Amino acid sequence: MTTEPFHQPVLADALFALVPGPRRVVDCTLGDGGHAALFLARGAEVLGIDQDPEAIRRTRERLGGDALRIRQGNAYDDDTLAAIADFGPDLILLDLGVSSRQLDDDRLGFSFRPGVPLDMRMTGTGPTGAELLNESAERDLATWLADYGDEPRARRLAAEIVRRRATRPFQTADDLVNAIRSALGPRSGPADFARIFQAIRIVVNDELAGLERALPSFRDALVPGGALAAISYHSGEDRLVKNAFRDWSAACVCPPTQPICTCRGRPLGRTLTRRPVVASEAEVAANPRARSAKLRVFEVADGAAS
Numbered sequence: 002m003t004t005e006p007f008h009q010p011v012l013a014d015a016l017f018a019l020v021p022g023p024r025r026v027v028d029c030t031l032g033d034g035g036h037a038a039l040f041l042a043r044g045a046e047v048l049g050i051d052q053d054p055e056a057i058r059r060t061r062e063r064l065g066g067d068a069l070r071i072r073q074g075n076a077y078d079d080d081t082l083a084a085i086a087d088f089g090p091d092l093i094l095l096d097l098g099v100s101s102r103q104l105d106d107d108r109l110g111f112s113f114r115p116g117v118p119l120d121m122r123m124t125g126t127g128p129t130g131a132e133l134l135n136e137s138a139e140r141d142l143a144t145w146l147a148d149y150g151d152e153p154r155a156r157r158l159a160a161e162i163v164r165r166r167a168t169r170p171f172q173t174a175d176d177l178v179n180a181i182r183s184a185l186g187p188r189s190g191p192a193d194f195a196r197i198f199q200a201i202r203i204v205v206n207d208e209l210a211g212l213e214r215a216l217p218s219f220r221d222a223l224v225p226g227g228a229l230a231a232i233s234y235h236s237g238e239d240r241l242v243k244n245a246f247r248d249w250s251a252a253c254v255c256p257p258t259q260p261i262c263t264c265r266g267r268p269l270g271r272t273l274t275r276r277p278v279v280a281s282e283a284e285v286a287a288n289p290r291a292r293s294a295k296l297r298v299f300e301v302a303d304g305a306a307s
Contacts, residue, residue, distance in 0.1 A: 009288040010035035011096065012232055012296045015278045017043075019298045020228045023092035027085050027222075029076035030096045034060035041068055048088045050076045052123050075124070077211035086222040093219050095231040097212070097238050098199075113194040117174040121198075121205045130201045134171040139163045149209070149237055150200030158184040158197070174198075199235060209237050216245045220269065225303040228273070234293045239277065246272045246299040273298040 013036065026040045031049035033056060040047050041064060048070045051057050057071055070088075074081045076095075085093065121130035134142070139159045146155035161184040162171070171177060181197055182189050203209060219229050233239040248254055249269040253262050277295035285292045 009290070010039060011288065011291045011294045012278060012280060012284070013039055014284075015296055016094070016230055016232075016298070019273050019278075019296075020092055020230065023090075023228070025088060025090045025092070025224075027088060027090045027093045028096075029085075029094060029219075031060055031071065032056055032096070034064050036094055036096060037069065038064055041066065044068075045092075046070075048072065048085065048090070050074060050081060050085075075211070077215040082215060082218045082222070085219070088222075089224055090222060091224050091227040093223060093227075093229050095212075095219070095229075095242075097208075097232060098234045113174045113178055113191075113198050115173075115175055119171055119173060119177060119201075121202045123206045128205065130205050131171045133201060133205055134162055134177065135166050145204050146197065146200055148200075149203045149235070150196045151236060152196065152200070154185060160184075177201075203235070203237070209241060212238060213241050213245075216241070220245075220249065220299070220301060223301045225301060228298050228300045230296065230298045232294050232296050234290075234295075239295050239297070242297050243277070246297055249299060268302060270299055270301040273300050 016036075017039075022043070023040065023045050026037075026045045026047045028037045028040070028047055028049045031037060031051040032053075034049065037047045037049050037060065046068050049057075049060065050072050051060075052073065052075055054073060057073055061069075061071055072081060072084060076082075076085075119129060119131035119134065122128075128136075137145075139162075142162055143155045143159035146152045146158055152158060158181065161180050162177075165171070165176070165180055165183075169176075171180075177197065178194055181193055185193055216229075223229060231238075231242040233242060250272045252268050253264055253266060255262050255264045274297045277297050279296075280288075280291035280294055
């Protein structure tokens with residue numbers, strides 16, 4: 002595993018233990034190419050996908066070569082999903098969330114460092130995090146904070162956001178941090194800020210809805226015996242992946258009260274990870290970003306893709 006800044010691929014050893022010899026790999030979150038470099042070193046062809054043109058430029062310069070193809074775009078878009086299917090992969094990797102480099106780029110507005118603008122957009126288009134906080138209904142804010150931020154005091158925080166924006170609109174990370182401290186108390190700290198900022202980022206970029214829509218397409222793009230691997234850093238992401246893999250591994254998904262099976266009547270494959278794989282203490286010490294990472298892998302059955 003490389004030790005270059007920003008190039009530390011999370012749970013790489015665990016992934017290769019479960020999927021030891023992929024030949025055609027789609028890396029749906031190319032970033033700085035940490036995972037892609039390992040696939041290429043093992044002789045695989047890689048289709049890397051990323052929305053960030055700067056990340057693509059750096060990775061192309063760093064890795065290059067005929068074995069790496071790069072596509073700029075959202076991995077959940079229909080055109081990109083079609084390109085993935087045309088590639089015929091035997092492994093698709095989703096390393097969800099944002100990269101360490103994106104978190105450290107204040108222009109993107111993902112962090113809670115003082116003075117950072119509340120942007121949070123992956124593509125630079127659509128409403129910003131500040132606009133979301135300034136314009137959304139209180140009930141919607143409370144729902145997002147509870148569902149995506151796992152915040153038990155979501156209603157209190159949503160009310161505080163609405164109270165504050167009435168006199169001064171949210172513009173920078175300081176505004177949201179101060180609202181969090183006011184609503185959650187003086188003992189709130191970086192762990193709370195990280196959860197809340199992540200929740201707003203997820204809403205701004207429609208991350209969970211896009212993932213849920215795309216998961217079946219990823220599965221169907223795989224060749225028989227291929228694998229779909231997902232590394233998640235958020236409970237909502239992990240729950241979507243877990244539920245999808247569980248349903249695909251079941252022979253019958255009819256309601257329990259239905260007397261006769263009318264569904265597919267066979268599993269679409271098998272889940273290779275009975276429980277999510279997490280990073281070892283040694284990996285977390287070397288790469289703190291791995292602390293919250295969870296890896297799940299699903300293997301498509303021969304002839305199961307449709």
